Amino acid sequence: MSSILTNSTAMVALQTLKSINANMGKTQNEISTGKSVSSARQNSAVWAISKTMESDVKGFKGIADSLALGSSTVATARSASEQITDLLTEIKGKIVAAQEDNVDREKIQTDVAALRNQISTIVGAAQFNGLNLLSNRESGATVANIVGNTGNGAGILGSGTVSILSSLDRSSGGTVTASSITAAKADLGTQASVQGTGTDLAAGAVTGAGAIATGATGTLTIVGDVGTAARGGNRVLAGDSYTIGGLTGVSGAVRYVARDGDTVNDIASALNDMLNFQAAKSGIAISSTVSGAAITVTNGTTAGITTAMTLNSGGTAGGGLEILSSVDVSTSQGAGAALSAIEGLTQTAIEAAANFGSVQGRIEIQSEYVSNLMDSLKSGIGSLVDANMEETSARLQALQVQQQLGIQALSIANQAPQNILALFR
Template identity: 80%
Template sequence: MSSILTNNTAMVALQTLKSINSNMAATQNEISTGKSVSSAKQNSAVWAISKTMESDVKGFKGISDSLALGSSTVSVARSAAEQVTDLMTEIKGKIVSAQESNVDRDKIQKDVVALRDQISTIVGSAQFNGLNLLTNREGGATVAQIVGNTGAGAGVMGSGSVDILASLDRDANGSVSASSISASKADLGTQASTAGTGTDLAATAFTGAGAIAAGATGTMTVVGDTTTAARAGNRVIAGDGYTIGGLTGVTGTVRYVARDGDTVNDIAKGLADMLNFQAEKSGIAITATVSGGALSITNGTSAGITTTSTLNTGGTAGGGLEILSQLDVSTEQGAKAALASIEGLTQTAVSAAADFGSVQGRIEIQAEYVDSLMSSMKSGIGSLVDADMEETSARLQALQVQQQLGVQALSIANQAPQSILSLFR
């Protein structure tokens, strides 16, 4: 049946042409954006995954920048520590020369002072973007946050390390956490410590102080401040000055002022190093060894000694090479004391350089991994949402032909009612 009111053929042709035009618009959108999924309405699941991965790529770009900054900072510290190690080797050579009785020790001492001053210059300038890993007397950092250590034997004014952002970890639930590479500071300064004027904080800062008979060994244990409520139980705080007195015949001060992140073990070792140096310098047969936080003092003299201990607040920590500032090879006894101490000081610098080298190597490996990971993630995102341009081009040409044929079909269908006029002639 023919009708001038309803043209079914034209309606079919029109719907076909609309479908072709819709596919044409979608194909042109893929060509213009380069993506097969450019909005959530096209494929919400794929779009959500791609956006999550894109945000991760942005995050890893920030991590890459952090690793680059951290690597540069550690590299400066490592290079400086290596230079300090070389200078310590030269100082050791001077000290060995001073052991001879027929040398001019005064001139050798001038050389030692010059080398020591050069070490101070290197350490003072070994900073990158304001952060110096070769000093550890105050908190603060620019590479990453410094997290304070708490708990047994820990300080609260800083951790003695910096955390360099290294990765973003996403679990199966979608939760994201950051992980870091820790770079420990290594204080290679030569500055002397300054005693504080604050009063003793707790009688339990040391245990075991007392008389040591000739030829006997006494043990003093550093426990820190464990009783002062105002400190919330923190055992070691930077600026605390631990002093051992009563060492008959030892003229120099046996003191250690805590720096950021020090534990009771660090304090015991610092006190032992200073006691051994000062005793050797004074020609007194008193020696100290350390096991954990326990400081064993052996009295090799012919008379008894009585050790005392104090702990004061508000001091300024000395450098890790503090003893270097007290070396004096101008006398025979001073030369002997210097020789006894120089190996330990040299190893301090060697250990610092080695530790920085290890950290820098790890940072560089992580940086390479992050770059590779970002490339893989970008490739994965592309496989999800990027348009196949060869296929899209072929589809566009086919749709253009279909569109032309659809227009022709609609035109033919619209002309069909014209044939009804012939019935009325």
Template identity: 55%
Template structure:
């Protein structure tokens, strides 16, 4: 039956054409944006996931910048530490030359002073963007290390950041100043039994222990003294009186009980090793570290005492503070300087090694972050990017369908006109 009121063919053709036009518009939008999911209405779940991943990529870009800055800062410190090591090695050569009797020690001392001043200049210039990792003399808690943002860690409970900790070293020559106020309870800082060494039978090792919880600015003191006219050591090469000594160390930020023990051990061993030497013992279950004083077997009359002082009025000393005391103008001083320079070289070597290790870690992390960002971008593309080959083929097909739809609607609209011939 034909009707001039209802054209079913035209309605079907119109619906088809409208559907084709909608699909064509979607395909054209896909081609223009390059995305199959360009908004939440396209696919809410995929869009939400992609946006979270895009936010992470932005975060990792900031982390990459932080790592680049940190790597440059550490590289400057490492280079400076290596330079200081080279300069200290040159000083050692001068000190060795001064061991000869027929050399001009005054001129050698001038060279040593010049090299020492150059070390000071290198350390002072070893900063990047205002941060000098070779200076660690502040008593403020947390000043002894620098945190470099290294990662963004996402989990089911939220997002957290990870850091690479760079511990400052100190190659300055600032002299330390110990505080004058004794701590309230010595046992909270140092435990042990001070006393006298009174003969071969009791001249064994004596151990004192430094407690955990070391804070910057706290001063530690070990005093070795001799009773007047009684302390002599028999060494087979003649008797002599051991030199009394006051050995002090002001803790820097980040120091542990082991660091305190090692620092005092180094100071004590720099003295007359025939009289007394020291060694750092193992850390016990509480984390405390012992310092063992090893007296000569025939020592008699040597007394030792321990003390600790608060940070009030204290100044943390530089890692190379003893460099200013090197003197090669006399036989005795040249011998002492040779023993000292070995310790100073080891300090600078340890600093360079520490910075080199951290620099390598930062470099590895930078490469990882770069690769991770590439992977995230690829993953986002897999989720939301359009398949352009498929889109091109679909566009061609829809354009043909559109033309056919228009023609079909035209034919359907012409159908009622055939009824006019029936009335002629």
């Protein structure tokens, strides 16, 4: 039946043309954006996944920058540590030469002092963007502005670490946590420690102090500050100055100022090294050995000695190469003491350089992994939302043909009512 009010054929042709135009609009959008899913309206699940992955890519770009900064910082410290190791090796050569009596020890000491000053210069300059991994001392630092510090002295941070952001870990539940690579500081400074001027905390800090007869031994056991309730039960706190006195004839200070994180064993080991060095330098037959927190002092002099321990708060920690500041080869005793000490100092620098090298290698491996991971994530996102341009191009051409046919079909359908006029002629 023909009707001039309802043209069913035209309606069908119109709907077909609308569908073709809609598909063409979608295809043209894919061509212009390069994406098959460019909004949540098109495919909410795929769009949500792609956006999550894109946010991860942005995060890993930040991590790549962090790793690059961390690698440069650690590389600076490693290079400086290696240079310091070479200088200590050169100092060792000077010290060995000073063992001979038929040499000018004063001139050798001048060379040693110059090399020591160069080490201090390197340590001071070994910073990247203001961060120095070879100095555990903060200029003007106080406890309030040193994270994790528990002491009460100035510039006493000694076991600090630096965290370098290395990864973002996403769990199956969607929780994201950050992972870091930790680089430990290595204090290679040569500055001497400064005894604290705070309250004497000696009571209970050490056991066994007292008289040691000629040829006898005595044991000093470092206990720490057990009598100060305000310290919250901590026994060894950064900035506390442990000093062994009463060593008749020993001219240099036998002292160690605790760094943050030190234990009683660390205190005992450092005091033992300093005691042996200062006694040998002074030419006094007093020596010691250490086991855990116990220091066994042997009195080889012709007179008795009386060991005494003082413990004061508010001290300033010395550098990791503190003994180097007291090396003096101008005397035979000083040359002998320096020879026994230089090996330990060299090993300290070698260990620092090795540790920095290990951390730098790990950072470089992680940096390469993050770069590859970002490439994989980008590829995954592309497979989800990127348009297949070859397929899209072919589809557009087909839709253009369909559109032309649709327009022609609609035109023919609209001409159908014209045929009714022939009935009235």
